[in-house]
Amino acid sequence: MSPLALVLLPTLLAALLIAVLRRPPEILALVGVSISVPASGMLLTMAFAGKGYTLMMPGLPGMPLLLVSDPLSAVLSVLVATVATLVMVHATGYMRKDGEKRRFFATMLMFVTAMQLLVLAGDWLTFLGAWELIGVSSYLLIGFWNRKPGVAGAATRAFLYTRSADLGLYLGVFVLIGAAGTSNIAATLTTFGTPALIGGLLLLLAAMGKSAQVPMQDWLQRAMAGPTPVSALLHSATLVAAGAILLIRVAPMLPAQTLVAVGIVGGVTTVVAGLVALAERDLKRLLAASTSAQYGLMLLAIGAGAPVVALLHLIAHAAIKSGLFLGAGVFQHSRGSTGFEDLAGAGREHPRIFAGFAISALALAGIPPLAGFFSKDAIIAATLAAPGGIWMAVLALAGTVLTGAYMARALALLWRGAPQKGESGDELQWMGLGMGVLVALAAGLGAAFPRMEWLLGDAPPVSVLAMFLGLGASLLGLALGWLVPGARLLGPLLPWARRGFAVGGGMDGMVLRPALAMAQACNAVERRIYDAVLAVGRHAMRLGRGTRATDEAGIDGFIFGLASATEAAGRRARRLQSGLIHRELALTIAATGIIAAALLVAPLIY
Amino acid sequence: MIPELVLALSIGAMLFGVGLYGALSQTNLVMIIMGVELILAAALLNLVAFWRYLHPEAIEGQMFVLIVMAVMAVEMAVGFAIAITRFRSRGSVEMEEARELKG
Numbered sequence: 001m002s003p004l005a006l007v008l009l010p011t012l013l014a015a016l017l018i019a020v021l022r023r024p025p026e027i028l029a030l031v032g033v034s035i036s037v038p039a040s041g042m043l044l045t046m047a048f049a050g051k052g053y054t055l056m057m058p059g060l061p062g063m064p065l066l067l068v069s070d071p072l073s074a075v076l077s078v079l080v081a082t083v084a085t086l087v088m089v090h091a092t093g094y095m096r097k098d099g100e101k102r103r104f105f106a107t108m109l110m111f112v113t114a115m116q117l118l119v120l121a122g123d124w125l126t127f128l129g130a131w132e133l134i135g136v137s138s139y140l141l142i143g144f145w146n147r148k149p150g151v152a153g154a155a156t157r158a159f160l161y162t163r164s165a166d167l168g169l170y171l172g173v174f175v176l177i178g179a180a181g182t183s184n185i186a187a188t189l190t191t192f193g194t195p196a197l198i199g200g201l202l203l204l205l206a207a208m209g210k211s212a213q214v215p216m217q218d219w220l221q222r223a224m225a226g227p228t229p230v231s232a233l234l235h236s237a238t239l240v241a242a243g244a245i246l247l248i249r250v251a252p253m254l255p256a257q258t259l260v261a262v263g264i265v266g267g268v269t270t271v272v273a274g275l276v277a278l279a280e281r282d283l284k285r286l287l288a289a290s291t292s293a294q295y296g297l298m299l300l301a302i303g304a305g306a307p308v309v310a311l312l313h314l315i316a317h318a319a320i321k322s323g324l325f326l327g328a329g330v331f332q333h334s335r336g337s338t339g340f341e342d343l344a345g346a347g348r349e350h351p352r353i354f355a356g357f358a359i360s361a362l363a364l365a366g367i368p369p370l371a372g373f374f375s376k377d378a379i380i381a382a383t384l385a386a387p388g389g390i391w392m393a394v395l396a397l398a399g400t401v402l403t404g405a406y407m408a409r410a411l412a413l414l415w416r417g418a419p420q421k422g423e424s425g426d427e428l429q430w431m432g433l434g435m436g437v438l439v440a441l442a443a444g445l446g447a448a449f450p451r452m453e454w455l456l457g458d459a460p461p462v463s464v465l466a467m468f469l470g471l472g473a474s475l476l477g478l479a480l481g482w483l484v485p486g487a488r489l490l491g492p493l494l495p496w497a498r499r500g501f502a503v504g505g506g507m508d509g510m511v512l513r514p515a516l517a518m519a520q521a522c523n524a525v526e527r528r529i530y531d532a533v534l535a536v537g538r539h540a541m542r543l544g545r546g547t548r549a550t551d552e553a554g555i556d557g558f559i560f561g562l563a564s565a566t567e568a569a570g571r572r573a574r575r576l577q578s579g580l581i582h583r584e585l586a587l588t589i590a591a592t593g594i595i596a597a598a599l600l601v602a603p604l605i606y
Numbered sequence: 607m608i609p610e611l612v613l614a615l616s617i618g619a620m621l622f623g624v625g626l627y628g629a630l631s632q633t634n635l636v637m638i639i640m641g642v643e644l645i646l647a648a649a650l651l652n653l654v655a656f657w658r659y660l661h662p663e664a665i666e667g668q669m670f671v672l673i674v675m676a677v678m679a680v681e682m683a684v685g686f687a688i689a690i691t692r693f694r695s696r697g698s699v700e701m702e703e704a705r706e707l708k709g
Contacts (some may be wrong), residue, residue, distance in 0.1 A: 579708030581638060581701045585629055 165209020263303020404477020
């Protein structure tokens, strides 16, 4: 069996087994995801040895479905498998008392399988299928607690927002397939000229939707309605990452104009989402806004022409952000809320969890020697090295300052306040275990970056200036965030940030209302057609009723009248039938006489 | 006007009158049938006379007479069969008593 199948099948089978068996779902889920870790690890070691795998399945004529393991997909596959496993460990504790954990674990496994499929997809059709599966499973997971008010709405919103941007993916993929004549991703990357420009912009639209970039950023914060392990997975290695992964994949193809567009989107998002995060009153929503901001940084790196750097930041961010979310899940578990008012002092109750949270936060802010430091510096260096990229560097530095500020703000709000007597026990151990490993990864992943750069064959530019600028920006941000309340830091921007910088009414204004207006217009047209059809029907009914009346009174009346007249005539004629032969004979003779007389008279008349 | 033809037609008319009277006046089924036979015989006589004195060359007249004679024989057979059956079942062939065919 190909190792590719070994990556995909365990999680899929575990999901099916959970659906079929009524055994404890945690164990099956853990077994499933933990098998896929060594399998994807095997892909990675093979990639280091310079060996890739391809699995071809029959698809459309001339467009087979491909699964490909190359250095990029191997790295991402390991990332997905690892994060998924650790999140699953955490979820074992988090979901212990939930009555519907079978559904939860089965859907989570489907989610992970879909993401692995997306990462390993070697052709656009598989990619599209996996993209759709991710959308569906994220919808199911965000809406997991569907009995709570507002949760189903949040899930639908997230689904529809990402769906509306998915249109870009479909059109972009069609443009690429049409231009290259094949659905093989590697082959389509040689596209150039206008198809590459248009296709790239369309794919950027899809990535903006999935990765929650400005102006489509606000669905991500509303998607916090789901269980926290879902958010951890969603933000780090799956749903949101899909957009960035898509752009990293197609980056070699993008012409300069598209790259500039990517950079602008990313740069604006990292600043705007950073400001939003500063204004948030809810821990999970703050983390969500920070996710948008970090993916903005990745897009900035892609725009600067350094997709490998974006990938490094994606990996670092996956470990960091899932750790942060798992920590938030622990706090949420002990206080029953994620609002900052309710969480004040929660950090003191779980000092070890808080320490892990703080390490992850510092890693995100970019403090050496944690993973975020290396990736963030690489981004700043890449923007500095890009031709005409000074504005990108400014945006990246602003994003770094904001990252430090909002993470320090979160830490301050969690630490300051009176501790309450929180619950602790078995569940906390599971949750802590998953988080601990992720924090260790967040801290130590930086050491693995040179190896990955070598594997991906693209060493990012090294710049001492970038290092100092980045470190200075991080420290500045951390100091500001710790010392100054976020509201005062924002100053006049506060009301804007509270509203999530809803440009042009946000998604509501740009997608929802036009879509609603269109739906209403369609409805009006529809109604008119409906009325017309109904009127035709009504006239036909009237015609039918008239025909029936004519039929009953006219034709039927005529026929019945004929029948009854015949019958009456027959009844009258019966009276002549005496049964006596004489009389009958006499009648015959009389009739014959009449006929004879008629025959004699007739020639005289004519 | 051919005198033989007139004579034959006169005899036919007389036969017809006798037959008609017989058929109408008698109440016995056998007698009625005999009356009817006389009427048919009168018709046959007329037919033969017309053929003999007006169109002796046409063979159709003879054919027609032969066919009518066959019909007469069949009619006799059926009529007498009815009479015998009625006599056997009712003991009489008086037609005044036969009212079963009233409509």
